[in-house]
Amino acid sequence: MSDEDFVPYAPLNALKPIARDVWIVDGPEIRFGYLGLKLPFPTRMTVVRLPDRTLWLHSPTKPTEALVDSVQEIGPVRFLIAPNTLHYWWIPDWKARFPDADVYAVPGLERSAKRPLPAHRTLGEAPPSVWAKAVDQVVIQSGVLTEVDFFHRPSRTLILTDLIENFELKRIRSWLVRWLVRLGGAVDPDGKAPVDLRLSFLGRREALRNAVRRMISWEPDRIILAHGRWYDGNATAELRRAFRWVL
16 A cells, blocks of 8 residues: 555545535545644645625644645635534635635634634624525534534535534544544444544534534535545434434
């Protein structure tokens, strides 16, 4: 097996259309602390073109020159979304490229962020009027993480960040990392929230259950994840499977 076989979701830093007015961008691996170690995590950005033809960027990855050029070809960047308290790092860099774009972030991010954030609005339970006709949202809070999840109505696409992770072992070089990912319980084909995140919902399970039921009621056709293989079909069944620990 060559190194190319391990590249997470090549080509990287390129727009990939997955539905009408919806693209994903698979970014490079990052090193993220998990179970006391720095583990390689694949990354993914989602781009939605709103009815007014402007762009909504969810969990932006590193803005390479080629990626910025390709994004500009499909529309003007209007919104930059930091969807949870871990996914925000490249927001300032995109804001520097697109100073007229509005930044939206989850509640409390300004207190926990490890780099300065641009001026931003706070995401709430109800979508702001500027995208409410196309995108719905729900706020989910645990003891360690706040995340806002989104539903693009025209394409029936649910956009999650860390509440489901679905790592493919065949894409992980290290046997130790493969073992740790298995231990975390977020391995394809049974991806879900890793065990430490599940434990952080102790005392908050009813609120999470209500949020998951709301996502199920949207009846999505697909689910985009930030880490690992995303679901291009059978989305409602995947939600019920991934959240069986709380439903």
